[in-house]
Amino acid sequence: MGQYTAPLRDMQFVLHELLHVEDELKQLPPHADIDAAIIDQVLEEGGKFASDILFPLNHTGDREGCHLDAQTHTVKTPKGFHEAYKQYVDAGWPSLSADPEYGGQGLPLVVNNALYEMLNAANQAWTMYPGLSHGAYECLHAHGTPEQKELYLPKLVSGEWTGTMCLTEPHSGTDLGMLRTKAEPQPDGTYRITGGKIFISAGEHEMSSNIVHLVLARLPDAPPGTKGISLFLVPKYLPRPDGTLGERNPIFCGALEEKMGIHGNSTCQMNIDGATGWLIGEPNKGLNAMFVMMNAARLGVGMQSLGLTEVAYQNALAYAKDRLQMRSLSGPKAPDKPADPIIVHPDVRRMLLTAKAYAEGGRAFSAYVALQIDKELKHPDEAVRKDAEDQVALLTPIVKAFMTDNGWIATSEAMQVYGGHGFIAEWGMEQYVRDARINMIYEGTNTVQSLDLLGRKVLTDNGARLRKFGAQIQSFIEENGLDETMSEFITPLADLAEKVTKLTMEIGMKAMKNPDEVGAAAVPYLRVLGHLVYAYFFARMAKIALEKQGNGDKFYISKLATARFYFARLLPETAMLIRQARSGAAPLMELEAELF
Structure with missing residues (x-):
């Protein structure tokens, strides 16, 4: 059923030739000894685990799904999932980027990020189990008490225990200010938690001995809205001080959600x-603490869609080279065969190149953001940490929304390459489309991400963060503006950067008079910024490819062709998006609700 090979060559290009990760890590004391050879070895082994262990379980896991025993409230994951998780834990993968103080290996997040692309490409539903655990680890590491860290972090780091985040409630959805789950203080310093949560990924399963739920709830005297939310650690089994498991805590799976995709993950309705x-x-x-996990999850969801984009592209490419249908419009290309392979047809190439460009652009962009997180956490210079923090804040909603939008586009195009076979389950392509669709919804819908970007990350500081990143782009433009071989990339990049500046100012002025202008412009605005970011990284990659294309390595020829396709066929979407953003709130808001 299909195939997946880790894109190690492109990963190495991004990490070593584009981002010069080894040199960057030398500036971070905890990672100063990590070199390119170590990184490549880790990724090679991670790629083997993804393709050999996880990928064969993807289609079968989708068909089988998870099963709830209503009497015991236990959930059984698809066949092979538990065994794969044991291999994952035995190999030490959960601890890859975790703090050595708690048993971690201490590798940088930029390496862990690349691992998760491969895991998601091979099996997104399975990867959500350890992926959410890593977010729980990050939250406790940042906000837990010393006692909580000592008891829980070693278990999460080793993978012996897994974690979840319990936010959403049936009546409130994204509006966490409306949540009703209660937390009543007890004489012993604990809290009695009562309520119900929905859409809890990996909320119940048999893969780990304990599940650490991070639950948002309200104290009795809490103020209304988001200012009255607290965060609680609620384990499935109550641990004793020595880490052994005690009695069962009454937090149960009441039902499994029947979903469009990610069937192999247990998405639970939790009764507390x-x-x-x-x-x-x-x-x-609590939201301040939970945002550590939520931001980690938003980056993780971007990696989910990047993985799906890559695996869908790989399979569509293999099919297009093998499938014979019709003759090329310019004459037979395989005269010894009854028809030409469909890869000769221009529109099939458009679909393949769309997926290829969105995979390669997303890989460069997400690796850059992960590196900024490493700098934010580990650089000794406070000013560098602050700059990195600002970039991560600005770019995180773009990682989540732009990359998941693109994953939906790319998987759909890859399925289309198959024609009717793409719609048939046995080929596996329709699963990628179904799985990709959730990524635009959870961890804050893409509209919420767009509002966060424009409203909170751009307009609230009068564009200071955006100008910082824009200065980086402008510096690259000025350095390469006189290079004729780069003009096909620099000219449209500079043009879009100027248009983004004008568009931002225009929306800001409108929003001062009518806040609905932010809501009306936010979604196209985020996509414009996403294209600006991708254009910047594709221009940088094109510069490297131009310098090295003559060395006989066809990789650089392919990279350059992909960059040219991106600028010619995908970047022009911004013209439409800018017009949409400028159209304002009136076309959306003037129609009375009863007239819809």
Whole structure:
């Protein structure tokens, strides 16, 4: 059923030739000894695990799904999932980028990020189990008490225990300010948690001995809205001080969601019936703590769609080279065969190149963001840490929304390459489309990400973060503006950068008079910024490819052709998007609700 090979060559190009990760890591004391050879070895082994162990379980896991025993509230994952997770834990993969103080290997996030692309490409539903655990680890590492860290982090780092985040409730959805789950203080310093949560990925399963739920709830005297939300640690089994498991905590899976995709992941409705919990961080400031996990999850969802884009592209490419149908419009290309392979047809190439460009652009962009997180966390210079923090804040909603939009586009185009066979389950392509669709919805819908980008990350600081990143782009433009071989990339990049500046100012002025202007412009605005970012990285990659295309390595010829396709066929979408963003709120808001 299909195929997947880790794109190691392109990963190495991004990490070593584009981002010069080894040199960057030398500036970060905890990672100063990590060189390119170590990184390549880790990725090679990760690629083997993804393609040999996880990929064969993807289609079967989708067909089988998860099963709930309503009497015991236990969930069984698809055949092979548990065994694969044991191999994952035995090989030490959960600890890759975790703190050595708690048993981690201490590798940088930029390496862990590349691993997760491969895992998601091979099996997104399976990867959500350890992926959410890593987010829980990050949250506790940042906000847990010393006692909580000592007890829980080694278990999460080793993979012996897994984690979830329990946010959403049936009546409130994205509006967390409306949540009703209660937390009542107990004399022993614990809290009694009562309520219900929905859409809890990996909420119940048999793959780990314990599940650490991070639950948002309200204290009795909490103020209304988001300012009255606290975060609690609610384990499935109550651990004893030595880490062994005690009694079952009453936080149960009441039902499994019937979903469009990611069938191999147990998406649960969780019933919390007076469960014992412990406060994480300060009372009524739970969102501050949870945002550590939520931001990690948003980056993780971007990697989910990048993985799906890559695996869908690989399979569509193999099919297009093998499938014979019709003759080329310019004459037979395989005269010894009854028809030509469909890769000779221009529109099939458009679909393949769309997926290829979105995979390669997303890989460069997400690796850059992961490297900025490493700098934010580990660089000794406070000013560098602050600059990196600003970039991560600006770019995270673009990673989540732009990359998942593109994953939906790319998987759909890849399925289209197959024609009717793409719509048939046995070929595996329709699963990628179904799985990709959730990525635009959860961890904050892409509209929410767009509002966050434009409203919070751009307009609230009068564009200071955006200007910082824009200065980086402008510097590259000025350095290469006189290079004639780069003009096909520099000219449209400079043009779009100028248009983004004008568009931002225009929306900002309108929003001062009518806040609905932000909501009307946000989605096309984020996509424009996404294209600006991709154009910048494709221009940088094209520069490298131009310098090295004569060395006989066809990789650089392919990279240059992909960059040219991106600028010629994908970047022009920004013209339409800018017109949409400028059209304002009136076309959306003037129609009375009863007239719809």
